[in-house]
Amino acid sequence: MSWGGVGVYVLASLASFDAADLPTRVAPALAEVHNLGGPLGAYGVSGLLKWVGTAATAALGVGCLAQAWATLRPTQPDLASRGDPLRRAVGAVIALIAAASLERLLRSGPLGSLLIDAYPAGGYWGVFVGAKLAESTGPLCAGLLSVVALGLGIVLTLRRPLDAWFRAPLAPEAESTPPAVEAPAQEAELEPAPVAATPTATSRGPVRLAPVRQALPAVTLLARGELRPRPKGRDKRSQLIEDTLQQFKVSAKVVAVEGGPAVTLFALELGRGIKVQRVQGLLDNLALSLRVPGIRLQAPIPGTGWVGLEVPNEDCDTVRLRELIEHKGWQTKQPALPVFLGRDSTGKPLIADLAKMPHLLIAGATGSGKSVCMNALIVSLLMTRSTRDVRLILIDPKQVEMTPYRKVPHLMAPVVTDMREAGAVLAWLVNEMEERYGHLARAGVRQISEYNELSEAELCKRLECTPEALANEKIPTHLPYIALFVDELNDLMMIAQKEVEASITRLAQKSRAVGIHVVLATQRPSVDVITGVIKSNLPARIAFRVASKVDSRTILDSSGADKLLGQGDMLFLPPGRGQPIRALGALVTDAEVRRVVDALKGSGTQFHQGLLHYARTSAAGGRPRSGPRSRSASGKQDPKYLEAVRAVLAQGRGSVSLIQRKLEVGYGRAARYLDLMCEQGIVGPARGAKPRELLITLDEWEQGLGRRDAA
Structure with a gap:
């Protein structure tokens, strides 16, 4: 004013x-x-x-x-x-x-x-x-x-x-609805989910489709952040810090002050002969003098000879994902998989590249902001990368955190909510990693970025084959990145710790070069969940507020997470850095997620048939998928059940009325048949009044049935 x-x-x-x-x-x-x-x-x-x-x-x-x-x-x-x-x-x-x-x-x-x-x-x-x-x-x-x-x-x-x-x-309407940016034309190498009974060959390899143009969501779908004035009373707090330290005969002077969204960083220049440990021992006294919950010590501030005190602000700002995406600095670095984490203690945007991490571990207590951080990471990829660039695999034991994303075209498979099925998904991902290494070896390149830069003519020259042979052998000309998100690692480890730990370890050790990246989250950062083998292969970590210093050391190998404020306050440890970065995570609301998903779901799902087939056959050869009581076995002994499956796959839609009409059975029996098909991965979950989505074709099901009979 x-x-x-x-x-x-x-x-x-x-x-x-x-x-x-x-x-x-x-x-x-x-x-x-x-x-x-x-x-x-x-x-x-x-x-x-x-x-x-x-x-x-x-x-x-x-x-x-x-x-x-x-x-x-x-x-x-x-x-x-x-x-x-x-x-x-x-x-x-x-x-x-x-x-x-x-x-x-x-x-x-x-x-x-x-x-x-x-x-x-x-x-x-x-x-x-x-x-x-x-x-x-x-x-x-x-x-x-x-x-x-x-x-x-x-x-x-x-x-x-x-x-x-x-x-x-x-263009007066450009501010409210700017035109969406079109991604480059893509060759969809992952076959979309079938909607009709068109016979196709079962294969794990990629399938070529006609080029598809996909538009990225507009940034206006996200809420804009509010501009807040800088917190007042910095000079008063600086003087109070100096006076408190002087009372304990610690000579120090505040030489710089940087304000962030959640904390203010006070840079201290210690007097000659003053040890950092003395300031560390006075943190509780400083917190008492400043009337704040706690103070974290940063010693030293990178690039300086000063000691930093991170003092909580009286009012915490809100960091919106939109303001980070609109920041122009990240585009100059051209990250392969940009993820917008938040703002650090000095107010600067904290933007990282998932491809360079290359794997991320997120841990924190309930309500500290872990799930919001996962949403921010997923929405970051959806807002900036098309299905040609990245595909997602989501494992959600809670069954509610990631279900809003079930319609996005980036998914390689439906959101995995059954932990026994998650083991098969991880095993398939390991096989996919080995197969990609084979493609890179035949092409004579070391990384996925080098492989994707090869033109089709150059790839044929290196493989000494024609374009027709390239298509017949189902060798992809472009490999999208794959990001695996696991929301609750502790639930996964309780069911099959040995298999899960082995798969995650192999992925974390080898999958970086072929573009497969793992993001693990847990609310129980104990040593039986975050084992030494897993932690040693996940160099990038994010810690939210935890209950004790022991949990903080389990995540970061250092204390500090127990001093966080909660509500998105976090410590980010990038690979190759000794000290974590204090930051306030970006907020993504459920309404924003729905708007982004609604803007993308028009492209339809493009599930990878190789992944679906592998998970289905693994589940059929192992334990049943729903509870201790297996209804799948009783369904396979019923000859009418096989007729019901053939009728559903032949008609291209799954509904109770269709089974009643084709088999002349009652409603209860038809509904039970449809539930068995859902358990066996033949059809998807119920969608209200709409028919259920088919996950396989008739030929694929008959081939799998023949293999089981032969066994």
């Missing part, structure tokens, strides 16, 4: 300016000052007119109003006062001098009658710059140079290109 007040005051003083208000300009002077700004406004405008003229003075008032409007309107982040103050000040000076020069050049034109005659046109700066330019280059060239300088000053001041002002009126 202060910018608006200054702008109105300058314009009002200029509009009501009268040289007779000043005894030094006109004699006799008026008895009373009639200027709306009073004596201060009269003398202030007089000084501006004398130095830069009427036009620049008016531009100064209008500029203050524009700055106030930009500050109060957060929908225009480019106009907000978050740029370099020195650059903005230089731009304002250039704009004022250019306006003064233009006024001087136009003084003899028709606009001259609108200017104040009591002062030189353009002021002293206008006379100096405009007159000198006109003498050396001519009036026309001098005017053009002044216009260019004026535009440069506006760009430096407002941090927005001039052409953006002219494009904005042509």
Whole structure:
């Protein structure tokens, strides 16, 4: 509001300016000052007119109003006062001098009658710059140079290109619904889920489909963050920290303060002979003096010789995923799998590349923000990468955390909620890793990025085959990244710890080069869940608030997570870094997730038939899928059940009414048949009044039945 007040005051003083208000300009002077700004406004405008003229003075008032409007309107982040103050000040000076020069050049034109005659046109700066330019280059060239300088000053001041002002009126709806960015044309190498009984060959390899163009979701589907003022009382807290340490005879001085969304970082320069351990032992006393729940020590601050104290703010900000995606810094690094984590203790965006981690372990107590972090990671990939770039496998023991994503086309299989089936999924992923290594070895490359850069002609040349042979052998020309998300690792370990640990270990050790990345989350960070073998192969870790220092050391190999505030406050340990980074995680609400999924589900699911077939046959050869009482065995002994399966797969839809009509059985028996098909992975779960989705074809089911009979 202060910018608006200054702008109105300058314009009002200029509009009501009268040289007779000043005894030094006109004699006799008026008895009373009639200027709306009073004596201060009269003398202030007089000084501006004398130095830069009427036009620049008016531009100064209008500029203050524009700055106030930009500050109060957060929908225009480019106009907000978050740029370099020195650059903005230089731009304002250039704009004022250019306006003064233009006024001087136009003084003899028709606009001259609108200017104040009591002062030189353009002021002293206008006379100096405009007159000198006109003498050396001519009036026309001098005017053009002044216009260019004026535009440069506006760009430096407002941090927005001039052409953006002219494009904005042509697309007034661009802010609310900007056009979605189209991803490059893709060859879908993963076959979509069948909806009709079209016979296809069963294969684990990729299947080529026609190129599909997929649009990425618009960033406006996500909520915008609120701009909050910086927390007050920093100087008071700095003095209180120094006084408290001085009471215990610890000489230290606060040399820098950086404010973040959840904590404020106070940089301490310790006196000569003061050990860091002494400050570490006084953290509870400092927390008591500052009246905060706890303080975390960062020693040293990277790149400095200072010690950092992370003090919680009185009010915690909210970090939105949208503001991180709109940040332009991450695009210059060109990450393969960008994930937006939040903002660190200095307020800087914390953006990482999942492909470089290459695996991530997330742990924290219930309600600390672990599930929200998982949602932020998944939505980050959905917002920035198409199905050609990345595919997802989601394992959700809770059955509610990841079900909103069941319709996104990035899924390679339905969301896995049965932990006994999860073991088969992990085993398939290990086989997929080995198969990808075979493709890379035949192509003579080391990493998936090098393989994807090969053209089809170059790939055929390296494999010494024709494009037709490449298609017949089902060798992919492009390999998408695969991201595996496991929401509750402890549930998985309780059911089949040996098999799960072996699969995760093999994936963590070898899968980076072939583009398979694992994200594990658990709310029980104990050594029987996060074993030494698993932790040693997951170098990147995120710790939310935990109950004890022992749990913190289990996750991070250091304490600190027990001092966190909760509600998204976290410690991120990137690979190759000794100290974790304090940050506040990005918030993604359920409404935002639904909007993103609704924008993507129009492309339809593209389940990988090799994964579905492997999981189905593994489940058929092992334990039943639902409880101790197996109804699948009784279903296979019923000859009508086999007829029901053939009828459903032949018609291409699964419904109770179809089975009743084809087999002439009652509703109860038909519903039981359909439930058995769901247990065996033949059809998907119920979808209300809609028919159930088919997960396999008739030929695939008959081939699997023949193998079981032969066995």
